[in-house]
Amino acid sequence: ELKVEQNPLFLSMQEGKNYTIYCNYSTTSDRLYWYRQDPGKSLESLFVLLSNGAVKQEGRLMASLDTKARLSTLHITAAVHDLSATYFCAVDGNSGGSNYKLTFGKGTLLTVNP
Amino acid sequence: NAGVMQNPRHLVRRRGQEARLRCSPMKGHSHVYWYRQLPEEGLKFMVYLQKENIIDESGMPKERFSAEFPKEGPSILRIQQVVRGDSAAYFCASFLKGVPQPQHFGDGTRLSIL
Numbered sequence A: 001e002l003k004v005e006q007n008p009l010f011l012s013m014q015e016g017k018n019y020t021i022y023c024n025y026s027t028t029s030d031r032l033y034w035y036r037q038d039p040g041k042s043l044e045s046l047f048v049l050l051s052n053g054a055v056k057q058e059g060r061l062m063a064s065l066d067t068k069a070r071l072s073t074l075h076i077t078a079a080v081h082d083l084s085a086t087y088f089c090a091v092d093g094n095s096g097g098s099n100y101k102l103t104f105g106k107g108t109l110l111t112v113n114p
Numbered sequence B: 001n002a003g004v005m006q007n008p009r010h011l012v013r014r015r016g017q018e019a020r021l022r023c024s025p026m027k028g029h030s031h032v033y034w035y036r037q038l039p040e041e042g043l044k045f046m047v048y049l050q051k052e053n054i055i056d057e058s059g060m061p062k063e064r065f066s067a068e069f070p071k072e073g074p075s076i077l078r079i080q081q082v083v084r085g086d087s088a089a090y091f092c093a094s095f096l097k098g099v100p101q102p103q104h105f106g107d108g109t110r111l112s113i114l
Helices: none
Strands: A004-007 A010-015 A019-025 A033-037 A043-049 A053-060 A061-066 A073-075 A087-090 A101-105 A108-113 B005-007 B010-015 B019-024 B029-036 B044-048 B055-056 B065-068 B075-079 B088-095 B109-113
Touching: A004 A043, A004 A087, A010 A019, A010 B029, A019 A033, A019 A087, A019 B055, A033 A073, A043 A053, A043 A073, A101 B029, A101 B044, B005 B088, B019 B088, B019 B109, B029 B075, B044 B065, B044 B075, B075 B088
Parallel strands: A010 A108, B010 B109
Antiparallel strands: A004 A019, A019 A073, A033 A043, A033 A087, A053 A061, A061 A073, A087 A101, A087 A108, B005 B019, B019 B075, B029 B044, B029 B088, B044 B055, B065 B075, B088 B109
């Protein structure tokens, strides 16, 4: 059974600081996703990481993937209040298969304080 | 709005009643996933459907839950004889198979059982 673990689960940051969220998964996978969820809202896709060494950046967020270590990171640079949300990583556990169902981590609740 | 459409957004049912949740995928998408999100948790896969076919229902409870995606019309997640533990947010996502892209999520249905 594919397992996805995120840490930390809760993160309180000050504006302007940097931090990293970690996502470990238990089996090989072709694709790793990062999503953002605001309270009571849907999931917004942030990044799709498709290969070992992939790095993607959007604004103050940067995501990377190390398939050998089965680890993805989401790095936050110079946090601002608008980044406060819950961040999920998700893995498509059917490497080479056709199912594409996602297994999610429990999420990291990020609070950015002024 | 060409996104994934779910309705209703909020649904209140008494124990023992039936709940029907609807999902229309993005235009051109013929693959639909249902996920359930319990409070303080990530999303859990329930079922994967294509038009007129259930591909993977390994995440569905064996009793009271069913799903369909008819040739015409939205996908339906049906919960019979609801119990308090069914209270959750139910999200639908659609996907264009063969293209490396994230699943696109609807706004969800928040189901509350009295």
